Amino acid sequence: MSHLIDFFSYHWRMNQQTQQDFINMVEKMPPFPKSAHRIMELAADINCNPKDLVQVIEHDPVITMKLLKLVNSAFFSLAREITSIRHALVYLGLNTVKNLALSIATIQAIPHKKLDNFNTHHFLLHALTTASIAQRIVHRFDSKLDPGDAFIAGLLHDFGKMVFAQFSPDAFAKAIDLSQQKQQSLHLSEQEILGMDHAEIGGLLAEKWELPQELIQCIRNHHQNIQTPLHNAIFVANQISKQLNFGQGGNPVIEPLPEHIEEVLGMNLLMFIDSLDGLSKEAAKAKEFIDI
Amino acid sequence: MKIKFWGVRGSIPSPGYQTVRYGGNTTCIEVRLDDNTLIILDAGTGIFPLSQTLPPEFPLSCHILNTHTHWDHIQGLPFFIPLFVPGNQVHIYGADDPISHNGIHEILTTQLQYRFFPIREVELKSDIHYQSLTESNSIQIGDATVTAIMMNHPVINFGYRIDCHGKSMFFTGDHEPPYNIYKPDDEEYTEYQSIIENKHRHLIETIQGVDVMIADCSYTPEEYPNKQGWGHGTYDACIKLAKQAKVGSLYCTHHEPTRSDDALEKVFSEAMQRNPRKENDPKYYLAQEGLEICW
Ligand SMILES: [Zn+2]
Ligand SMILES: [Zn+2]
Numbered sequence: 001m002s003h004l005i006d007f008f009s010y011h012w013r014m015n016q017q018t019q020q021d022f023i024n025m026v027e028k029m030p031p032f033p034k035s036a037h038r039i040m041e042l043a044a045d046i047n048c049n050p051k052d053l054v055q056v057i058e059h060d061p062v063i064t065m066k067l068l069k070l071v072n073s074a075f076f077s078l079a080r081e082i083t084s085i086r087h088a089l090v091y092l093g094l095n096t097v098k099n100l101a102l103s104i105a106t107i108q109a110i111p112h113k114k115l116d117n118f119n120t121h122h123f124l125l126h127a128l129t130t131a132s133i134a135q136r137i138v139h140r141f142d143s144k145l146d147p148g149d150a151f152i153a154g155l156l157h158d159f160g161k162m163v164f165a166q167f168s169p170d171a172f173a174k175a176i177d178l179s180q181q182k183q184q185s186l187h188l189s190e191q192e193i194l195g196m197d198h199a200e201i202g203g204l205l206a207e208k209w210e211l212p213q214e215l216i217q218c219i220r221n222h223h224q225n226i227q228t229p230l231h232n233a234i235f236v237a238n239q240i241s242k243q244l245n246f247g248q249g250g251n252p253v254i255e256p257l258p259e260h261i262e263e264v265l266g267m268n269l270l271m272f273i274d275s276l277d278g279l280s281k282e283a284a285k286a287k288e289f290i291d292i
Numbered sequence: 293m294k295i296k297f298w299g300v301r302g303s304i305p306s307p308g309y310q311t312v313r314y315g316g317n318t319t320c321i322e323v324r325l326d327d328n329t330l331i332i333l334d335a336g337t338g339i340f341p342l343s344q345t346l347p348p349e350f351p352l353s354c355h356i357l358n359t360h361t362h363w364d365h366i367q368g369l370p371f372f373i374p375l376f377v378p379g380n381q382v383h384i385y386g387a388d389d390p391i392s393h394n395g396i397h398e399i400l401t402t403q404l405q406y407r408f409f410p411i412r413e414v415e416l417k418s419d420i421h422y423q424s425l426t427e428s429n430s431i432q433i434g435d436a437t438v439t440a441i442m443m444n445h446p447v448i449n450f451g452y453r454i455d456c457h458g459k460s461m462f463f464t465g466d467h468e469p470p471y472n473i474y475k476p477d478d479e480e481y482t483e484y485q486s487i488i489e490n491k492h493r494h495l496i497e498t499i500q501g502v503d504v505m506i507a508d509c510s511y512t513p514e515e516y517p518n519k520q521g522w523g524h525g526t527y528d529a530c531i532k533l534a535k536q537a538k539v540g541s542l543y544c545t546h547h548e549p550t551r552s553d554d555a556l557e558k559v560f561s562e563a564m565q566r567n568p569r570k571e572n573d574p575k576y577y578l579a580q581e582g583l584e585i586c587w
Contacts, residue, residue: 050473075390077426078442080494086480090470090487094521095446096390139402275413277397 018195025167026201032209035060036105040212043102043148050094057085057101066104067097073288099148103131106152107289110162117173118165118250121290123158125247128286131155133279134237140265142229150233153218156211157234158249160202160219168194176250186251187223199223225258232261240273246283293459294324294586295504299338300579302466302510302524302546303364310552315581317341318364319546321463321506325456329434330354333452333463333506338581339368351379355433358386359465360449361399370403370411380418385431387440387448388424397422425450441498443467445523453498459587461504462539466546468508468523469533499537504585505574507533509544512559527563534574545579 038056042048057063064085071082071092082088089097110124131154138150164172175189182189187197203220211219218230222238235255241247242254257269265272273279299317307316320338323331330349332339335356346352352374359365374380386396400420404413425431427450430439436456443449445466453462470488474481499505510524527544534542544563547556560578569576577583 051478054473070390075388077428079427080490084487086484087487089473090444090484090491091442092448093444093446093470093523096448100390136398275401277401278395281395 021168022196022201022204025163026204026208028167029163029205029208032211033060033105033109035063036102036109037210039063039098039102039105040152043098044212048098050089053094053098053101054085054089057097060105062108063101063104066108067100070100070104070289075285075288102148103151103289106155110155110159115165115169117169117176118161119248120162120165122248123161123165123250124290125283125286126241126249127155127158127247128289129241129244129246129282130157130234130237132282132286133240133276134233136276137236138229138233141232145229145233149214150230150237153215153230153234154237156202156206156215157219157222157238158198158202159205160198160200161249163201163205164190164194164198179250180252183252185223185253185255186249197223227260232264236261236265236269236272239269240276240279243269243273244279244283246286293326293454293456293461293503294322294584295461295506296322296324296342296584297338297543297545297579297581298322298342299334299336299368300545300547300581301336301364301549302508304549305337305367306549310554313553313580314547314556314578316549317581318367319359320368323454323461325434325436326459327434329436331433331436331438331454332356334359334365334465335367335369335372336364337368337371340371343368343371343373346374347377350374350377351381353381353383355383355385357438357450357452358384358396358399359443359452359463360387360445360447361389362445362447362466365465366399366403369400370409375416375418375420376411378417381421382418383421383423383433385423385425385438387426387450389448395422396424439498441495443495444470449523451495451498453502460502461506462499462502463506464508464525464530466508466523467525468521469525469529471520496533496537499533499539501538503540503587504543505530505534505537505539505541506543506545506579508546509563510546510548512563527560528567531563531567531574531576534576539574541575541577541585543577543579543585547579 035056042053068082071088082091131151134154135147135151138145138147171194175193178189179186187199190197199220199222203216206216206219218234222234239254262268299320300314301316301318305316305318317338318336319334320336320342321333322342375382388395401413403409425440427440427442430437436454439453440450443451443464449465451464472484474484507530508525509527509530511519511526513526513528516526530542
């Protein structure tokens, strides 16, 4: 409960009605899928029992179906058709199956339904490309970080927008328009019009979902100037995804890299993008992943 | 075909007086086709001494097959001299990583980040070509056919079979035979076992009859239980596979970095005692830095 109290005191200026609205919105969001939670737990445990992993995946027919579709796709071009999760485990090994299941399960958590004024498909594409770019570059900031964590953080960083899009679609559409007009970052327009931004409400949602603390902080702070390696990776990946027009998260502003990040990378955003090979394939792969 | 070992050590370079006979460099194998076409299996630290022998062949065209991107298999790449010399053609092949979507082209980019290495990728003056491989698409390198097969390791690891004018060799890269995750009295045990056997048959078919098989024999059977899931094989499992696939000879490699030369010879001779060689069985050897096989 304490986070809610913090949240009240921080937003003391807003009227009671609006605060309660936000909390209701978050409460009304679907729960984080149980299987995704379990797979996250198992993935974080280096001694995880393969039997448990197989069981969790097999009990979720959607994840099972998607995982099999993926391992049988052109991307892998395996010499044999994989027909079951156990088969995939023998063929691809525990680690690969674990990580694939984790990606699929987390993407499942994003509501796929159609919304007025908000293109969920474009949003997903932005989230997914940010995720895979973050995963790819995270070792530039800390070689010990788990790329899987960067993937999930990238995927979920803008989740708060889904809350607005579902429960306050008109005001959210206004915020997007305002950002376009003023060419200002979407989170500022959200603060002006809705009284809260998507990072903040995304943080609340992540708390409701009982995601790991680090992930909650990363989502909540992704528009703030905080310098953790994970935060830096998400920040840069987010700008790259926007710069290359991979999908659309409603934010027209591409932020320049802060000095400390340029220092780590040894170059600015455009040079960095140039130095990363095969980025153009990223969107295509992400599309494949969403459509599976 | 000619093979020369330039690095036979697993995990980390292990120089020193205790490893001086078998060598301390990590995985690198030079393969020469009959027309002298150069194929290099993995770019562990052994690739550096190899590359020092190459300048007489400049301008050179060579082909590096990467089994997987763990450090001990790529660590020497930024020191591969031909990369820096204009006119050379370096072809690098390997698997894309399905999790991060990192392509094979990113090995060098990752290694040459300015914090870790003083030379930038743009300063590599040779022509570098990357090609992603998949299991079901064999490729041609000169007169040779190269076939990749998915092995079992914490990251995607390809074993490579090279066939050329009736001669052939196979290298596992790092590989742990998949084990049954169920206990014999679990009801899933039998089904899982049959999947493992199917996969094993596919592996045998792929390796079938090669003249030379080079395999990850990191552990003894006594050491293995504590290392299960780490992605490496045992002498005994490789010997069994070599027999089943009716290969000509097996070279055991990926020696444990902590194993001295004496200890290595000891565990190998014990493996030989456990698995006495019968007529028509493969011949068994320890891979050794500098060792050449020519046939
Ligand atoms: Zn290795
Ligand atoms: Zn390895």
